[in-house]
Amino acid sequence: MSEHILSKDLQPKTNRWKFLLGELKPKGKLLTPFNIISVPVILLGLVLIIIRFWKGLSSITNLSQEVPWGLWIGFDVVTGVAFAGGAYVLTFMVYILRMEKYHSIVRVTVLNGFLAYLFYAGALLLDLGRPWNVINPIIGNSFGTSSVLFLVAWHFMLYMLAELIEFSPAIAEWLGAERARRILKSLTIGAVIFGITLSTLHQSGLGALFLMAKGKIHPLWYSEFIPILFFVSSIFAGLSMVIFEGSITHRVFSHQLAKGNHKSHDQILRGLAKICSVAMFAYLFLKILDLVHGHHLSHLFTSWGAWYLVEIIGFVMIPMFLFIRGVKTGEPLIIKIASLMTLIGIILNRLNISVIGFNWMTVDRYIPTWMEFEVTFAVLFLEIWIFRWVLHRLPVLRPIEEVVKSQNIERS
Amino acid sequence: MSIDRREFLKTLGVAGASLSGVSALGQSKPESHSEEFYAILHDITLCEGCQECEFACAVANSLPEPSDYPDSEVKRKLKPDQYSVINAVETSIGEVYTKQQCMHCAQPACASACLTKAMEKHEEGPITWDGDKCMGCRFCMLSCPFNMPKFEYDSNNPKIGKCQMCFSRLTEGEIPACVENCPAEALIFGKRSEILREAHRRILDDPSNYVDHVYGEFEAGGTSWLNISPVPFEELGFNTSMDHKPYPELTKGFLYSVPSVFVLWPALLLGLREATKREPENNELEVEE
Ligand code: SF4
Ligand code: SF4
Numbered sequence: 001m002s003e004h005i006l007s008k009d010l011q012p013k014t015n016r017w018k019f020l021l022g023e024l025k026p027k028g029k030l031l032t033p034f035n036i037i038s039v040p041v042i043l044l045g046l047v048l049i050i051i052r053f054w055k056g057l058s059s060i061t062n063l064s065q066e067v068p069w070g071l072w073i074g075f076d077v078v079t080g081v082a083f084a085g086g087a088y089v090l091t092f093m094v095y096i097l098r099m100e101k102y103h104s105i106v107r108v109t110v111l112n113g114f115l116a117y118l119f120y121a122g123a124l125l126l127d128l129g130r131p132w133n134v135i136n137p138i139i140g141n142s143f144g145t146s147s148v149l150f151l152v153a154w155h156f157m158l159y160m161l162a163e164l165i166e167f168s169p170a171i172a173e174w175l176g177a178e179r180a181r182r183i184l185k186s187l188t189i190g191a192v193i194f195g196i197t198l199s200t201l202h203q204s205g206l207g208a209l210f211l212m213a214k215g216k217i218h219p220l221w222y223s224e225f226i227p228i229l230f231f232v233s234s235i236f237a238g239l240s241m242v243i244f245e246g247s248i249t250h251r252v253f254s255h256q257l258a259k260g261n262h263k264s265h266d267q268i269l270r271g272l273a274k275i276c277s278v279a280m281f282a283y284l285f286l287k288i289l290d291l292v293h294g295h296h297l298s299h300l301f302t303s304w305g306a307w308y309l310v311e312i313i314g315f316v317m318i319p320m321f322l323f324i325r326g327v328k329t330g331e332p333l334i335i336k337i338a339s340l341m342t343l344i345g346i347i348l349n350r351l352n353i354s355v356i357g358f359n360w361m362t363v364d365r366y367i368p369t370w371m372e373f374e375v376t377f378a379v380l381f382l383e384i385w386i387f388r389w390v391l392h393r394l395p396v397l398r399p400i401e402e403v404v405k406s407q408n409i410e411r412s
Numbered sequence: 413m414s415i416d417r418r419e420f421l422k423t424l425g426v427a428g429a430s431l432s433g434v435s436a437l438g439q440s441k442p443e444s445h446s447e448e449f450y451a452i453l454h455d456i457t458l459c460e461g462c463q464e465c466e467f468a469c470a471v472a473n474s475l476p477e478p479s480d481y482p483d484s485e486v487k488r489k490l491k492p493d494q495y496s497v498i499n500a501v502e503t504s505i506g507e508v509y510t511k512q513q514c515m516h517c518a519q520p521a522c523a524s525a526c527l528t529k530a531m532e533k534h535e536e537g538p539i540t541w542d543g544d545k546c547m548g549c550r551f552c553m554l555s556c557p558f559n560m561p562k563f564e565y566d567s568n569n570p571k572i573g574k575c576q577m578c579f580s581r582l583t584e585g586e587i588p589a590c591v592e593n594c595p596a597e598a599l600i601f602g603k604r605s606e607i608l609r610e611a612h613r614r615i616l617d618d619p620s621n622y623v624d625h626v627y628g629e630f631e632a633g634g635t636s637w638l639n640i641s642p643v644p645f646e647e648l649g650f651n652t653s654m655d656h657k658p659y660p661e662l663t664k665g666f667l668y669s670v671p672s673v674f675v676l677w678p679a680l681l682l683g684l685r686e687a688t689k690r691e692p693e694n695n696e697l698e699v700e701e
Contacts, residue, residue, distance in 0.1 A: 058565035065489070065562050068550035096681050098688045129548020129563060129570040136528040136545050143529065148663050149551045150527035151670060189685070197677040201670055208666040212521045212555035212659050215651070227666050 019175075027392045038381035045378020048371050049126060057129065060371040066359050067366040069127075074354035076123035076376055078206055079347050080116055081156075082230070085238025087113030087163060088199035089275075095192045102268055107170055107396045108249065109242050112387065114163040119383040121156055126375065148208045155202035162195035174394045203234040210353055218357035220299050220308045223290045226353070232286060235279040237346040239272050240339035247336050249391065256397045266332055273335045276342065277323035284316055304360065311352060315345025449518060449537030449636050450582070451604035452591055453611050454511045456641040456648070457621055458598035461498050461509035465590035465599065469496045469513075472578055472589035482509060487649075492562040492573035496590060503643045510648050511599075513575035514539065514560040515628060516636035519658035522552035522561060530572075531561075537604070537636045538577035546572060557632050557659050558651070577636065604636060611640050633658030 052060050063070045087110045093099045094106050125131050137143060137150055138157070144150045165187050172181035207230030214222055223229065250265060291297065299305050322338035325331075355366065391397060461482045470477045475493045482488065482500035484507055490497055496513040520539050523531040530546035533539050541561070548570055553561045564570035578588035586592070591601040600607065608629060615622040627645050628638040631654050639645070645652050655662075 054568055056564065056566045056568050056570060061565075063565060065491075065553070066559065068553035068563065092681075096685045096688070098685070098690075127549070129550065130543070130546055131548070133528065133545060133547040136547060144527040146524045146660065146667065147527040147551070148666065149525065149549065151667070153527060193678050193681045196681060197674060200677060201673055204666070208663055209551070209554075211662040211666065212525060212557075214659070214662060215557060215654060216554075224662070224665075 023393050034384075038385065041374065042378045042381050042385075045375045045382075048375050048378075052126065052375075057127075060369060060375070062366055062369050062372070064366065066362055066364075067355075069354060069358075070366060071355065071368040071372045071376060072123050072127045074351050075347070076379060077120050077127075078209075078354050079350040080120040080123075081206060082203065082234045082237040082346055082350060083241040083343070084113040084116035084120070085199065085203055085234035086242040087166075087238070088196050088203075089235050089238050090242065091166065091192045092196050093275075095189060096196070099271075101264070101271060104264065105242065105246060105268060107167065108246070108391070110163055110166045111170075111390060111394075111396055112241075112245060113238075114160060114167055115383050115387055115390075117156060117160045117163065119379050121160070123376075123379050148205055148211070152202050152205040152209065155198045155205065159195055159198040159202065162191040162198060165191035166195065170394050170396055199234075200231060204228060204231040206230055207353075213358070216359055217353055218299075218304055218360040219294065219296050220291075220304060221349075221353045221357045223294060225286065225290050229283065229286060229290070232279060232283045233346060233349065236276040236283070236342055239276050239279075240342040240346075243269060243272055243276075243335060243339035244343060247332075249397070252388075253391055253397055256391075266330065269332050269335050270327055270330055273323045273326045273338065276339070277320050277327065280316055280320040280323070280342070284312070284320065287312060287316075304357070307352070307356075311345060311348045315341055315348055319345065449516075449535075449604045450577070450601065451537065451607040451636045451638055452577070452588060453600050453607045453638045453640065455598050455600075455611075455614065456508055456510060456639060458596050459498070459509040459511065460596045460598070461500055461507075462595065463498055464593045464595055465511065466494070466496055466498060468589040468593035469575075470494070472581065473576070490560065490562055490574075492564040492571060495573060495575040499649075501648050503647045505642055508642060508648070510639075510650075513637065514577075515558050515632070516575070516577050517632050517658070518634040518636070519632075519660050521555040521557055521632070521659035524660035524663070525551045525555035527551065534579060536577075536579070536582055538579040538582065539574075540576045540579045541572050541574065543571055548572075555659065557654055607638060611638055615640060627652075630656040632656075633661075 048060050057063055061070060061072075090102055090106050090109045094102050125134065128134060137153060165184065168184040169181050169188070172178070172184055204227035207226035207228075210217060210222070210226055211224070246265070246269075291300075300308065319338040319341040322334050322341070326335035326338060355368075359366075463478065463482070466478045469475070473495060475495070478494060478497075480486075480488060482498045484500040484502040488497045488499050490512060496511060499510050499512065500507050501510055516537055516539055520531070520533055523529075523533045523539055525531070526546075527549070528545040528547055530542045530544075531539060531552050532542065548563070550561075550563055550572075552572065553559070553563060561572050561574045563572055578586070578590075581588060587601045591599040600610065602610075608626065611626045611629075615624055615626070621642055622640055623642065623644050625645060626638050626640055627650055628635040631651075633656065639650070641648060
């Protein structure tokens with residue numbers, strides 16, 4: 001391992017530039033179904049974004065005086081960040097509890113988390129009416145410290161830094177900078193501890209954003225415990241994303257994986273499923289407690305109540321049982337289905353709070369425009385592009401020697 | 413400090429300059445201080461729906477003049493460029509007129525939500541918006557229990573529009589434009605405790621003409637705009653199911669827990685990491701990789 005790195009390290013600087021330029025070139029086939037769909041979507045999204053900044057938010061969104069936050073916040077930011085929760089849970093398991101079994105998937109999860117934050121924070125910028133002032137709460141000429149959003153915004157930024165540090169050894173390996181790698185590696189534990197603390201606070205903080213919207217959110221979803229519910233659900237949301245995303249990358253990048261890896265992956269799945277089911281059980285317990293405590297039982301017999309039960313039974317309870325079954329039988333398919341259902345449940349929950357159940361008493365409901373969906377997909381696809389670009393080049397799924405080897409083969 | 417303020421009240425016309433340096437009031441000031449704020453009372457029994465206040469508001473804030481009239485068939489709404497609306501409401505005693513604008517809460521949700529301090533509560537009572545600070549996140553709109561801040565969705569340089577209680581006029585020793593121009597004297601302005609007393613006096617003196625409810629006395633923890641009405645406020649479409657606690661209090665528990673998590677978590681995590689150490693030395697992850 002060190003041989004490769006050392007010899008690369010000794011190469012003159014100009015070569016490194018050439019290397020970087022070379023890495024910019026696309027790898028793999030260009031005309032895949034994903035590319036054919038995603039490229040037009042991304043391009044159209046860019047056009048829409050230009051229109052949005054030129055003509056104002058109403059040009060492409062259905063936001064209104066009654067509905068200040070729509071799909072972009074409700075899905076991109078609030079849901080997306082819950083999905084990105086896998087990184088803090090996994091780093092907790094691997095670096096704090098030293099569960100070595102999961103070490104092999106830490107890098108890819110942290111990368112995924114980092115990119116998710118990057119793009120979802122980006123989506124937040126799209127939603128800001130006066131984005132040029134976004135600098136105000138950062139440089140400190142105007143600290144609104146009593147604001148939950150202030151806290152969340154700062155934690156986003158700091159957490160992105162922490163994740164970057166956690167991931168940085170992979171970048172150093174890729175560039176063949178061994179000394180930098182060692183220094184960066186030594187920062188990992190600090191970043192992990194900092195990152196977990198920040199995650200606890202901003203995952204729950206995202207829920208706390210809605211605390212003052214009391215009376216606007218349907219009582220079945222409004223709760224003084226939203227912060228805790230958001231935190232607990234981010235555990236299984238994040239891990240379900242790890243399972244789901246892992247099952248895709250493992251298919252697409254299966255050539256990158258050593259043989260033994262597939263088997264250990266099933267082991268990993270089982271472990272993650274177990275944790276998910278426990279977290280979901282705790283979550284359900286809290287939900288029921290909240291329901292009874294808040295005296296909202298009567299709402300259950302309305303159509304909102306039915307919708308609530310769809311979310312809780314259909315997309316929390318059932319996937320929880322599927323996870324438990326998956327743990328018992330070790331059947332990866334059941335676990336994957338459970339993770340997908342869990343993800344849908346999280347989308348439902350976050351949207352029920354931020355969009356669907358918001359202003360539930362008003363007659364004219366907010367329905368996002370197709371353009372809001374379009375831009376959401378554009379952001380998502382762009383993220384996947386970057387993710388794929390990195391997976392092709394950096395030692396994320398496999399050790400650096402193999403990356404170098406495969407690159408040499410490709411070059412020759 | 414309260415003496416200063418009382419002085420100021422008496423010399424309302426002169427004190428302008430000394431006030432410009434007054435700093436903003438924190439969110440956590442005890443509620444009793446809200447008594448010291450200025451307040452405006454809208455006496456719905458006196459309001460004639462003439463819209464003079466709307467026009468005065470438009471002039472004072474350089475906004476377009478309103479082009480429609482109160483009509484019980486349509487509900488007129490606040491807009492980013494209309495800070496005050498009069499609505500005609502058909503009630504059990506016939507048509508009455510309501511006035512709607514930012515309530516200027518004693519402990520405003522909007523200001524505690526704002527991460528740039530663009531929404532700011534001033535010692536005199538008004539909550540103002542500052543375009544140089546605002547980043548347009550609309551968290552204030554999400555948080556305001558009365559849905560008062562309005563946003564220019566159709567602009568690439570959007571502003572948040574809402575009543576500022578004529579803050580700049582106040583600092584020059586003048587009273588809000590709407591109050592000054594109300595021909596029916598349905599609006600009165602003064603220190604909150606005095607205005608509140610006057611509101612209760614009117615109700616007590618003429619209980620057959622008023623319902624015993626000063627809207628804004630307790631709603632959302634108390635506001636600077638107060639209303640008294642001949643019919644129950646539900647009939648007028650006012651939100652009466654609102655909390656009587658200040659809304660910022662809803663997030664207080666969460667915000668207070670942040671520092672302790674910041675101290676406890678890292679210690680806990682480090683401890684856990686130590687506890688799970690099996691063979692010191694060779695089980696270090698760094699070495700292993
Ligand atoms: S009514 Fe709304 S906008 Fe006005 S001060 Fe209260 S919270 Fe702020
Ligand atoms: S929109 Fe502006 S005034 Fe309102 S909370 Fe955001 S930064 Fe503050």
